[in-house]
Amino acid sequence: MSHNVVVVKDEADIQPVGIAALSAMASDFIPETLNPTAYFSQEQDRILAASALAYPGETVFLEFTPDTSGVFPYICTYSGHFTMMQGRIHVEE
Numbered sequence: 001m002s003h004n005v006v007v008v009k010d011e012a013d014i015q016p017v018g019i020a021a022l023s024a025m026a027s028d029f030i031p032e033t034l035n036p037t038a039y040f041s042q043e044q045d046r047i048l049a050a051s052a053l054a055y056p057g058e059t060v061f062l063e064f065t066p067d068t069s070g071v072f073p074y075i076c077t078y079s080g081h082f083t084m085m086q087g088r089i090h091v092e093e
């Protein structure tokens, strides 16, 4: 099974990004930046960083440099995983 790591801006962004990703198979489950519909561009604005998909046996790296302190949720957006595969990055000054 494949997985990725997607850092979102806020707790409230987890569900909309996870749901938008369900129909973003063509872009490796990341809602596309250039999609002309407002729905997808709004979801893209909720994403701070995203890794490539890691296929079974692969390792991917994601570098994320926050510009403020805070708590940043991260999720896997592969087909519905966001409901269980998630965590929080705590950034302190």
Ligand SMILES: [Cu+2]
Pocket: 002, 003, 004, 076, 077, 078, 081, 085
């Ligand atoms: Cu996953």
